[in-house]
Amino acid sequence: MARNFTLFTGQWADLPFEKVAELAGQWGYDGLEIAVSGDHLDAWRWDDDAYIQDRLDILERNGLKVWTISNHLKGQAVCDNPIDFRHEAIVGPRVWGDGDPEGVRQRAAEEMKLTAKLAQKLGVKTVVGFTGSSIWQYVAMFPPVSQDVVDAGYQDFADRWNPILDVFDDCGVRFAHEVHPSEIAYDYWSTRRALDAVGNRPAFGLNWDPSHFMWQQIDPVAFISDFADRIYHVDCKDTKMRMGGGRNGILSSHLPWGDPRRGWDFVSTGRGDVPWEDSFRALTAIGYDGPISVEWEDAGMDRLEGAPEALAFLKKFDFAPSSSSFDAAFKQ
Amino acid sequence: MARNFTLFTGQWADLPFEKVAELAGQWGYDGLEIAVSGDHLDAWRWDDDAYIQDRLDILERNGLKVWTISNHLKGQAVCDNPIDFRHEAIVGPRVWGDGDPEGVRQRAAEEMKLTAKLAQKLGVKTVVGFTGSSIWQYVAMFPPVSQDVVDAGYQDFADRWNPILDVFDDCGVRFAHEVHPSEIAYDYWSTRRALDAVGNRPAFGLNWDPSHFMWQQIDPVAFISDFADRIYHVDCKDTKMRMGGGRNGILSSHLPWGDPRRGWDFVSTGRGDVPWEDSFRALTAIGYDGPISVEWEDAGMDRLEGAPEALAFLKKFDFAPSSSSFDAAFKQ
Amino acid sequence: MARNFTLFTGQWADLPFEKVAELAGQWGYDGLEIAVSGDHLDAWRWDDDAYIQDRLDILERNGLKVWTISNHLKGQAVCDNPIDFRHEAIVGPRVWGDGDPEGVRQRAAEEMKLTAKLAQKLGVKTVVGFTGSSIWQYVAMFPPVSQDVVDAGYQDFADRWNPILDVFDDCGVRFAHEVHPSEIAYDYWSTRRALDAVGNRPAFGLNWDPSHFMWQQIDPVAFISDFADRIYHVDCKDTKMRMGGGRNGILSSHLPWGDPRRGWDFVSTGRGDVPWEDSFRALTAIGYDGPISVEWEDAGMDRLEGAPEALAFLKKFDFAPSSSSFDAAFKQ
C-alpha cells in the first residue's frame, strides 16, 4: 500500500540525532518518530524557528520525513506517584529541578503542553507518549486498597491531563497514549476506563504497541478493531514469550532483559509472537493510514543488524489491498 | 521433484483468457487449470476443433500446458435445491434458460457431460468441479429433518451424477469433486458417504482443496492418506483462522470476505494456516504426481502481487525426495 | 441464592402437560418453561379464562410456577424462507393452513402476537422463541450472495417482527430470542446486528442458551457480560465437543444426534463443555434473577434419568454471594 515506515529514536538516544537520521536513511526508512529527549528534540525550544528548521533539514538531508514525535519520559512524570530517583534519571534537569514531586509533575505537564506546540511547528499531527499513573503502584492489590483509591487515580489522571489536552486541541494535535504497564491505561479494561475518564475527547487517543499485550494475553488484533477510532499511531515492538516450563513466570522475577529465565522478553520486530499479518490487515480494515513505526529493542541482538531487518520484515505486510471482487469474477 | 504448478482461472474470469495466460506465463507457472466459464472455456463448443486449437495455441504462446479443467458453477446446479437467483448469476444464460429449477438442473447435467468431452478433446484427464446438493439446506438440522430426508439426498446425488459419470468413463476422463460447503461432500464423513453413494466408482474422485477443512477442523494431511486412491487433483487455497476471542464465530456472521470480525477468511496461499509442508510430503507419499494448482483468493491483497508470491511459496516444498538410505550410511 | 429452576417442556411434548408437571414436581423443579405447542399450551385460547385457570391449576397441584413461556416453532416460521415440509411438521395445522409460504408466515406472526397476550394472561413477563430467517440459507456464502441480499434479510426480520413486538409492548411482555443456527441471530456479530435492526428496542432481548455457542467457539461467559441488558432468560442446554481427531468436522456430516462421528452433540446438562460455574457467576454479576431453565436433550441418555440429574447439577452453582468484604476482614 506504500505505507510510510519510521524508526522511533528513543532506543537510539545515546547517538546524536544526525547519526540516527543517517542510519535510518541508509536502511530505507521513510521517516523518524523522533523522541523529545536529549539531543534529538527539545520541547522547550518549540518557538526557536532556526532550531526547528535545523531538525527538518537533518531529516531532509537523509531523505526522511516526520509524522509523529514522542515524549514518553516526561509524560510519565505527569501523574506518577512516587516521583523518585528513576524519574531523575529520565526527565532531564529542567523538569527534575529540585526534585520536589509535585514540582516535577507540574514541570512535566508544562513540557507536554510545549510538546504539542512543538508538534504544530514541525507540522506533525500526533504526539505519542505515556501518562504516568498515581495508582499503578497498587496494581497488585496487596496491601489492600479500596475502590475509592482506584477511582481517585483515574480522576487524578483526568485532572492533570485535561489541561494538557486543551493545549493539544488548540494546536490541532492529538495525543496518542501508549498502553503500557506503569501507565493509567495498561490493558483493555483500563484503557476503556481511561478513555471514559477524559470523556472520550478526541484529543486523547492511543498508540498501538502490542509488545506488552502479549504477556498480558491481550489480543492485539481485537484491540485494533475495538478501539478503531482511537488508534492514532502504531509502534511495532515485538515480544517473545518464554513460558511453558512452569518456572519462568509472567512477572519475570526482577531479571534483566535478555536473561533466558524471564517469562518474556523484547525481541527484534519479526522474531517474536505478535501476529503481525493479522494486525496489519486489521489496521487496513479500520482505515489506518498513518506511519508504521519500528520501536526496536532486543537485549540479545545488535541494533545495527536488527533495525534494517525489522524494516524488511514489516514490508512483507505492506501489500496492496484487493482491487477486484471475487464474486464479480464468478459471474459469467 | 519438478512438479507442475498451475493457476486456476476461476478467480480471474473477469479478464480475457489470453490476458490470464499471459500473466501466468510471465510469473513462471507451468500451466492453467482452466475454468469452464465465460470467455475462458466453453463446454458447448467441445466439438469445434478450431476453437479447441485456439485455446491450445494461447497456452502454447505463453509457455503453458493444461492438465485439468474445472466446471464448478454448472456442477453446482446439478443437484442444488433450491435453484434461485444465485444460480442465475453464475450458470450463464444457456443453462439458466427459463429458470425452471428442474430444467436448470438438467441443462447443467448436460453441460457436465459436455465438459468430459471437452476434456477429452483437450487431452485432459481430470475435470474438477462441484456436485451441488439437495440437502445442504438441512445441514443445521433445525427445523428437524429425518434421516430419511438425508438418505434421499445422497440418493438424488447418485441418480443425477451416475449418468454424467458414465460419459466420463466413455471419455476416459475422471471427475474430481471439490469437497466444499454447499456440496454433497463437504467434510470427512460426508465424503465417505458420497463415495459410497456412487459405489466408489473410479470415475468419481476428489479435488483436495484444504481451505474449507481448516475451519471445520478436518485434518487435511490425514485426508490425503485416508483417501489416497481418490486424490485426483490438488487446489492450493489457503485459510486463516481468526477465532480465539470468543466473539468471532465459526459461521462468520454473514460478514463479507475481508471483514476482520469473520472467524476465518481466505488468504493468499502461504499466508494462512494450512500445513503445506506436511501436505506436500503426504502427497509425495501417496504418489500423487499431478499438477499443483494455485486457487488464489484473498480479499485483502491485490491478486497481481499475490499470484506470483503464492507460486514462489509453494515451490519451497517441491524438493527432491531422498535418494539415499540413512541406515545404509551408518554401515561401515 | 435460591434461584428458581424450571424445566422446559419442549422436549417432552409427546407427554401430556399434566404428566410433565407431575414429573417435574416430583424431581424438585420450581416451575415449568411451558412450550406453546400441542397439548401443553395453545396460544389461540389466550382469552379462554377457564383454559388459563386449568393450566395454572395443574401447575399449582404439582407445586410449580411459571415465569416464562416459549414458542420456538411458530417464531421460526415468521421469517423463514423457504417454508417447506419441515415447517408443516412443526407449526401445527392452524398455522400451516394451505401451506402457502407467505400465508404460513402471516399466521405464524399472528400466533406470536397471541402468545404475548397469553403470557399477559398467565402473569408471565417473558416469551422465549425463535425468529426464523430469510437469509440463513445463504450462510455458506456459496453460490455467492451480495451484501445487499444479507442487508435485505435483516430488514425483512425488522419488518416482520416490529409489529409483533408492538403487541408485546402493549402487553408488558418481552420477547427473548434464542440465539441459534437457522435464526436471524446465531452468533455474536449477527446478534449485534439483529439488535440494531430493531433499533435495540427493549421488547426484543435474548434467551441465553450456550449449547450452540460451544461449537461455534463463541464465549458464553463474555456473551453474558457484553449483552448484559438483553439477557432476559436462561436455558441450560449442554454440548459436548468431539473434535480433535481431524475426521469429525464442525458441521457434523449430516449425521444423526448420538452418532459418535458427529463433531459435537447435545448432552445432559452438566455432562458437556459449557463452563457452567463461570456462567452462573456472570449471571450473578449482571444481576440476572429470573428462572434457570433446564432444556434437556441427550440422544444417548434416558430423559427420566437425565432431567433430575441436571437439576441437581445446576443447584451446585446456586450458592449465596459473599456477604463480607475480605479487605474489611484484614483490618484490625
Next chain:
Amino acid sequence: MARNFTLFTGQWADLPFEKVAELAGQWGYDGLEIAVSGDHLDAWRWDDDAYIQDRLDILERNGLKVWTISNHLKGQAVCDNPIDFRHEAIVGPRVWGDGDPEGVRQRAAEEMKLTAKLAQKLGVKTVVGFTGSSIWQYVAMFPPVSQDVVDAGYQDFADRWNPILDVFDDCGVRFAHEVHPSEIAYDYWSTRRALDAVGNRPAFGLNWDPSHFMWQQIDPVAFISDFADRIYHVDCKDTKMRMGGGRNGILSSHLPWGDPRRGWDFVSTGRGDVPWEDSFRALTAIGYDGPISVEWEDAGMDRLEGAPEALAFLKKFDFAPSSSSFDAAFKQ
C-alpha cells in the same frame, strides 16, 4: 492418610476468635491456622501465660488444635517501601505509631520476633507470613531501574530478616514465607534468589500457597518437588483463570475481586484451576506431614457455605498411600 486440616483465620478477622473456633469445630476442621491480628492473637502478649492458656482453651473447647500461626500483615511492613496508608490500615496502632516509615518497619520487625516467642509458648513450630519488599514497586521495570537497585533490594531483605530469623532459631520455630506478589519472593526465580540471600538458612522456608502461581503460570506441583526441603506449610487457596478472550488481562485492570472482567480471581477451594490431586500426591512424595490449611477467599460466594465445602473437597485427596507393590502381585 488422616492429614490434619486447619482453617486460616485471616479472612475471618472481623469475627471474634471464639466464634471462628466454634464454626470451624462444627464444620469438622482439626485445627486453626491463627492469624496474629486483631482479636485472634496478639504477639505482644506472648509472655502473658493466662492469655496463652485462654487461647488454647478456646481451641480445646471446640475440639481444635493449632500447629501454625500466621503474621502476614506485620511481616509485610518489615521491608516495604513505601510505607503508607495501606499499612496504616492493616498493621494496627502499636506498629503504626507515628507512621514514620522506618519506625513502622522497626516495630513490625519487633513484632515478628515476638511472634516467634508466641509460637514457642503455644507449642507451635511454624510461623507463616509475608516479608514485604523494598523493590516490588519496580517489578514493571519502567521507569528503568538498574540491576544494582534490584540487588540492593535482596540485600535489604537479608539485612532486615536475618536478625528476626535469629530469634526464630532461638525459639526453635521456623518461618514459612508465603510466595506472593508484593513480597521479596513472588515467583520461582525470585524464591531461589531470596533463599540464597539468607544463605539458605533453615529458619527461612516457604508456605506453599498456589493461588498466585496460577496466573503467573508457575507450576505448583514442580514447585513442591523443586523446593522439597523448604515446604514448611501448606495453604490451600484456589484461583480461577478467566483469560482467553483477549480482553481480560493478566493484571486485571485494577478491577475489584468478583468482577467478571478480571483475568483471574480467587474462588472457593476446589472451584478453581489448582491441580489439587497432583499437588497432594507431590506433598506425599516429599514427605510433608504438616497441616493442610484452608485459606478461603471468594468474592462471589458466602464464606459460611464455602468453608465447609472446601474441607469436604480437600478430604477427597487424603487417601492412604499404597501398601502393596504391584510388581510383587504379578509374581506367582
Next chain:
Amino acid sequence: MARNFTLFTGQWADLPFEKVAELAGQWGYDGLEIAVSGDHLDAWRWDDDAYIQDRLDILERNGLKVWTISNHLKGQAVCDNPIDFRHEAIVGPRVWGDGDPEGVRQRAAEEMKLTAKLAQKLGVKTVVGFTGSSIWQYVAMFPPVSQDVVDAGYQDFADRWNPILDVFDDCGVRFAHEVHPSEIAYDYWSTRRALDAVGNRPAFGLNWDPSHFMWQQIDPVAFISDFADRIYHVDCKDTKMRMGGGRNGILSSHLPWGDPRRGWDFVSTGRGDVPWEDSFRALTAIGYDGPISVEWEDAGMDRLEGAPEALAFLKKFDFAPSSSSFDAAFKQ
C-alpha cells in the same frame, strides 16, 4: 443400562482367590475377570471338574459371576525375545522349566491353548491376554533395523499364534489382545498390522484398555469406533499425564511408579485423564454389551480404598440410553 462390572484379579494375585472374591462381592462388583495366575486360576487343571466347580462355587458364594478370564503373563512369553529373568519371575515354574527360551515359548503357547479349554469349561467366551513380541526390543529404531526385521516380527507373531487361535476356535472362545507396550500391537497402526498378520480372523480381537493410549496420544474413543468389530473386552485402567514442565519426559526416565518426576503414571480409575464418558458412549454406539472390568493400579493410593471408589465412579456412566426421539417430541 445395567452393565456388568467386574474386578480384574491380576493386581490382587498376592491375596488368595477367595479373599479377592469376598472383597469384590462386598464392594458390589458383579463379577471377576480372573487372572490365570498363581492361586487364582490354573490353566493346567482345565479338565479337573472338581477344581472348576470349586472356583465357580467361590464366585457364587460371593454373589459374583465370570464372563472373562485373563492370561497376560503366559501370553507374554509366547513371542517374546529375549526370554530372561523377567519372564522367570512371572510365568511360573511349569512354563519356565529349564529356562531355555524356545522351550519357554512353547510351554507358554501350550498354556494359552489350555486357557481356551479352561474358558470353555467355565462357560466363559473371552480370554484376555498379551501376545509378546520378538521385535518390541527394536522399537527405538537404533541401532538401526531394516524393515525386513520388522516384517519378520509380525510373521513370527502369526506363526506362533495361529495354532493357538485354532484351539480357541475349536472351543468357541475368542482371544482379546490387550494393546500394550511390549506386545506385537501397542498402538493404532501396529494394531492394524497385527490384525492383518492373522488375516483378521475373528478368533483374534482386542481388549480395550486405554491406559497406555494416553501417553502415546492415541485417541481411545476413536479406537473404539475404528475397531468396533474387534472390541471383545473392556479394561478400565486410568492414567494421569504429568507432562508440561519440559523436564518430565514421555519415557519416564526409568523412574518407579508413583515418582512425581515420571511423565505419566497409573492412577485409580476416575482420577486420571481417560475420557470415560465419551468412551462409554462409544461402547454403547458399537453395541458392546460385555463386562466392564476395573483394572485397578495406583502406586499412590491404597487399593482397598480405590477399588470400591472406581466402581462407584464408573457406574455414573451406566445410564440408560434414550428411549424417545426428540424430533418426534417436536411434532404437535
Next chain:
Amino acid sequence: MARNFTLFTGQWADLPFEKVAELAGQWGYDGLEIAVSGDHLDAWRWDDDAYIQDRLDILERNGLKVWTISNHLKGQAVCDNPIDFRHEAIVGPRVWGDGDPEGVRQRAAEEMKLTAKLAQKLGVKTVVGFTGSSIWQYVAMFPPVSQDVVDAGYQDFADRWNPILDVFDDCGVRFAHEVHPSEIAYDYWSTRRALDAVGNRPAFGLNWDPSHFMWQQIDPVAFISDFADRIYHVDCKDTKMRMGGGRNGILSSHLPWGDPRRGWDFVSTGRGDVPWEDSFRALTAIGYDGPISVEWEDAGMDRLEGAPEALAFLKKFDFAPSSSSFDAAFKQ
C-alpha cells in the same frame, strides 16, 4: 557472532571423506564434525602421523576445520545388552570380532579410548558419542523389573565408562554424550542420574541434540540452561511432530522413516518443530562458543538440497549480541 558451522559426516558415511569435505566446503560450512567410522576416520590409526596429516590436509584443501570428532557407533556397544546383529552391522569387523558380546563391549571400549587419543592428535577437544545402555531394554517396565535392576544399569555404565574417561582426562579431551533413546541418558532425569553416576566428573558432558527431545516433550531450551556447564557440543537435528489425530502414536508403530503415519519424523534442519531461535539465544546466554554442527537427516528430501539449506537457515540466528544498553539510551 561469527559462530563456526560444521557438518556431521555420519549420515554421509557412504561417500568418501574427501567427497564430503568437497561438498561441505562448497556449501560454505566452516568445518566437519567427523564420524569415526568407515573411510572417514579410523581410531585405530591414531598414532599414524601420516594418516592424521592426510585427514587434516583434506580439510585444509576444502577450507574446513575440525573442532569435534564423533564415535556414536562404537560408544553404543560399550554398555549395550544384548549385543546382536544390529551391532554387527555398525561397529565394523575389528570391534565385532567373533561377536562374543562381552568381547565386543571390551573392544568397543578400547576404541573409545583410542578415539580420545585420536582427538588429541587432531587438536580436537571434544568427542561426541553414545554410551549404550544395559537397561534401555527395560524402559517399557513390562515385564516388570525391580529398581535394583535399574540401579545396576547405571552402575554398569559408570564401571565401563570411568576407565575410558580416565584416558580422556589424560588426553585433555572431553566426552560429550548425545542424549538419545537406547542410551544410558535419554531424557532429563536420566541425564541427571547418569551425570551423578560418574560423579559429575568434567570429562563427561553432553552433546545437545534436540531431535529426540521434541517427541519426548523435553524442553530443549530449559535443558541448555539447566545443564549449562555440561553442554560441550551442539548438534542441530530437527524433528517434525505429526500427532494430533489420535491415530499416529508417539512410538510410531515400527513404521519406517518418512512414513506419514509415524507420530514424528526427522526433517531437514529448519523444517521441524525445534525452537531454534530461543535455543541459540540460550546457547549465547550460557556462553557456548563451540561449533554449531548440522546433523542432517530427512527421509523425504534429497540431502544435496537439504544440507546447504540447513546451513543458510541456521545462520539467521548467528546475529551479534547487543552492544548497547537500552536503559542507558533512555537517560538524557
